[in-house]
Amino acid sequence: MTAEPTSAKRTINPASLARPSGYAHGTLTGNTVYLGGQTALDQDMNIVQGGIVEQFRQAFSNVLATLKEAGGRPQDLVSVTIYLTDVDDYMTNGREIGRIWREMAGSEYPSMAGIGVSRLWQKEALIEIQGIAVIGQA
Secondary structure (H helix, E strand, O other), X not given: OOOOOOOOEEEEOXXXXXXXXXXXXXXXXXXXXXXXXXXXXXXXXXXOXXXXXXXXXXXXXXXXXXXXXXXXXXXXXXXXXXEEOOHHHHHHOHHHHHHHHHHHHOOOOOEEEEEEOOOOOOOOOOEEEEXXXXXXXO
């Protein structure tokens, strides 16, 4: 016997984000949204300048735009992974980054991981954020 799929998979690519090529910003299946890794790329395909704090704001904004397009909200995030080219820089700016998180997503935090990497897809990128959200949780 073969299991029948319970829902179709839908690609999520908000018009407010850079047009993807070879990837999707997000995928919705059932009530779960898989949020593809977002760097501080603006709509014109440029990395936001100014350091880790500004790049966090843009990358997280991109994640939240994808989540919103899928019908979710920040409180629906259940897991977030942050890839960093300089963990010490992130930690030094942690208070400001935390303030930005609370401003954009509230004081509820999902399961999180921070991972140091040697570099990201765009050489100028200092941070990449990906996540998983479950829409319509109690």
